[in-house]
Amino acid sequence: xxxxxxxxxxxxxxxxxxxxxxxxxxxxxxxxxxxxxxxxxxxxxxxxxxxxxxxxxxxxxxxxxxxxxxxxxxxxxxxxxxxxxxxxxxxxxx
Amino acid sequence: xxxxxxxxxxxxxxxxxxxxxxxxxxxxxxxxxxxxxxxxxxxxxxxxxxxxxxxxxxxxxxxxxxxxxxxxxxxxxxxxxxxxxxxxxxxxxxxxxxxxxxxxxxxxxxxxxxxxxxxxxxxxxxxxxxxxx
Numbered sequence: 001x002x003x004x005x006x007x008x009x010x011x012x013x014x015x016x017x018x019x020x021x022x023x024x025x026x027x028x029x030x031x032x033x034x035x036x037x038x039x040x041x042x043x044x045x046x047x048x049x050x051x052x053x054x055x056x057x058x059x060x061x062x063x064x065x066x067x068x069x070x071x072x073x074x075x076x077x078x079x080x081x082x083x084x085x086x087x088x089x090x091x092x093x094x
Numbered sequence: 095x096x097x098x099x100x101x102x103x104x105x106x107x108x109x110x111x112x113x114x115x116x117x118x119x120x121x122x123x124x125x126x127x128x129x130x131x132x133x134x135x136x137x138x139x140x141x142x143x144x145x146x147x148x149x150x151x152x153x154x155x156x157x158x159x160x161x162x163x164x165x166x167x168x169x170x171x172x173x174x175x176x177x178x179x180x181x182x183x184x185x186x187x188x189x190x191x192x193x194x195x196x197x198x199x200x201x202x203x204x205x206x207x208x209x210x211x212x213x214x215x216x217x218x219x220x221x222x223x224x225x226x227x
Binding site for chain 2: 067
């Protein structure tokens with residue numbers, strides 16, 4: 001029996017659909033992270049304004065902080081789910 | 095993010111109540127102010143609320159549309175006062191201490207109520223994040 005080496009030309013490249021969905025998820029996650037960072041920079045700006053004595057309402061700062069907190073927890077949950085799914089796939093018996 | 099936008103409904107109410115509080119504090123501070131830069135005694139301040147639609151939220155928030163200066167005064171007999179007129183009467187702002195204190199309590203309670211609504215909303219969001227955990 002002849003053992004053949006792996007021929008790169010015979011491996012089917014990642015097809016369009018698979019590549020598309022990977023980039024879709026990547027885009028989703030990038031969007032989420034950029035939105036999260038916007039929320040956090042909002043909260044940061046308001047908190048610094050309050051500390052510097054600018055006319056910022058305390059409740060505005062608390063609301064911005066709470067929004068950033070919730071956004072972060074949401075992103076964390078999304079990340080947890082993705083890791084979970086990945087590990088589930090890696091555990092598959094081939 | 096609908097839920098986060100809903101924060102703005104109660105948030106707008108908090109801002110409005112704080113502005114109302116400013117007006118009440120000014121009224122209490124100027125209970126007996128007889129001269130102002132504009133001339134005449136201090137005029138009682140009053141805030142007017144109007145609905146306000148935050149972008150993205152389903153509900154309607156509130157905002158302060160106008161700060162009214164009332165033109166009612168009371169005349170107090172005090173001939174020794176430097177602002178007394180020929181008959182010995184001084185024109186003072188028509189501010190009732192009891193009314194202002196009631197307004198003050200009402201503003202504080204309204205603020206608390208809106209903070210409670212915000213906490214409830216936050217709890218709902220937190221519960222939603224626990225789905226599937």
